[in-house]
Amino acid sequence: MDVLVFGAGSLGTLVGALLARAHDVTLVGRDPHVSRVREGGVRVSGAVEARTAPAATTKYDGSAADLAVVAVKSFDTAAAADALGAGSFEVVCSLQNGLAEETLAARLDAPVLAGTATYGARLVEPGHVECTGVGRVVLGARSGGTDPRAERVGKAFRDAGIETLVASDMPRRLWEKLAVNAGVNAVTALARVENGALTDDPGRELARRATRETARVARAEGVSLSNRRALSALDEVVTATEANRSSMLQDVDDEKRTEVDAINGTVVERAERHRLDVPTNRTLAALLRTWEVGRGVRKAGGGSVPPESTSRGESRQ
Numbered sequence: 001m002d003v004l005v006f007g008a009g010s011l012g013t014l015v016g017a018l019l020a021r022a023h024d025v026t027l028v029g030r031d032p033h034v035s036r037v038r039e040g041g042v043r044v045s046g047a048v049e050a051r052t053a054p055a056a057t058t059k060y061d062g063s064a065a066d067l068a069v070v071a072v073k074s075f076d077t078a079a080a081a082d083a084l085g086a087g088s089f090e091v092v093c094s095l096q097n098g099l100a101e102e103t104l105a106a107r108l109d110a111p112v113l114a115g116t117a118t119y120g121a122r123l124v125e126p127g128h129v130e131c132t133g134v135g136r137v138v139l140g141a142r143s144g145g146t147d148p149r150a151e152r153v154g155k156a157f158r159d160a161g162i163e164t165l166v167a168s169d170m171p172r173r174l175w176e177k178l179a180v181n182a183g184v185n186a187v188t189a190l191a192r193v194e195n196g197a198l199t200d201d202p203g204r205e206l207a208r209r210a211t212r213e214t215a216r217v218a219r220a221e222g223v224s225l226s227n228r229r230a231l232s233a234l235d236e237v238v239t240a241t242e243a244n245r246s247s248m249l250q251d252v253d254d255e256k257r258t259e260v261d262a263i264n265g266t267v268v269e270r271a272e273r274h275r276l277d278v279p280t281n282r283t284l285a286a287l288l289r290t291w292e293v294g295r296g297v298r299k300a301g302g303g304s305v306p307p308e309s310t311s312r313g314e315s316r317q
């Protein structure tokens, strides 16, 4: 397969480098990472060891590919979709947190699959990504059911040695993941604690409220996700990742913009459509957005501040 990976940061570089074991892969990312990949390929270390040499570019030129994998942070999804609009793909698949596939589908002609990834990835330095945990990619039709394109993409991932499940219940899986992230990410980021702090009150109860609210909104959206199922997923993730610093806490530590809009912000927005009140998610989203504006990584109106003008003057690699 010809695969384009749009968003060669931590996850995109890991997935792209692993896919390059079996396919022709092009990474779309930013310098200095892209230049380093062009010079010496990608080194994967940690839970998976590999060295591969995908092509890499900072500017997608509209070349066609069989598959485009989208792995930008959620606030860059619309821009990624606009760039991908120049190309033609048999299928596009998001591996992002949140409900990014809806943004992609609204902007692209190509069919879009939903996907989630529980692999852990960290860009250590340009050209070098660490796999911090072998997880699983789950992908499938974004409205549920079967889709031969999902089977083909699943096989392509498995052929490259990536643990992959093709699922027919992606809406429930996406909302269940959103319900867990709504409970874990903002609470740990605001309280500056590892996920394990949510095994006890008051963190536990706060996280459970955000998760319960999300499950209620999912049901209003027609997705079958009981409170019980969502809360048990929350408990499982908190226990399995006790020592982890959530992705949102890491963004806060690094003074980077977070994915709060795609997580608690999405819950609030969808709740409004159904005239539901989600006070915990509303408060968590407002607090995180206040932090982002205060740290200068978010404009007061909502947009991203260009990386070069953030307080640390770093690119968002």
Ligand SMILES: NC(=O)c1ccc[n+]([C@@H]2O[C@H](COP(=O)([O-])OP(=O)(O)OC[C@H]3O[C@@H](n4cnc5c(N)ncnc54)[C@H](O)[C@@H]3O)[C@@H](O)[C@H]2O)c1
Pocket: 006, 007, 008, 009, 010, 011, 012, 028, 029, 030, 058, 071, 072, 073, 074, 076, 079, 080, 083, 095, 096, 097, 117, 118, 119, 120, 121, 122, 123, 247, 259, 316, 317
């Ligand atoms: N890192 C993980 O372990 C992990 C695991 C599961 C899910 N995710 C999800 O995957 C998504 C990506 O996360 P990440 O940690 O890899 O983020 P990241 O910030 O490391 O990577 C995103 C990359 O996209 C690049 N990018 C954005 N717009 C671009 C553009 N127009 N052109 C070229 N490059 C562009 C950025 O420079 C950055 O390097 C998020 O939604 C995250 O929640 C991450």
Ligand SMILES: CC(C)(CO)[C@@H](O)C(=O)[O-]
Pocket: 180, 181, 184, 185, 195, 237, 241, 244, 245, 246, 247, 248
């Ligand atoms: C599962 C999770 C909450 C574990 O930290 C992860 O999705 C994260 O950090 O975003």
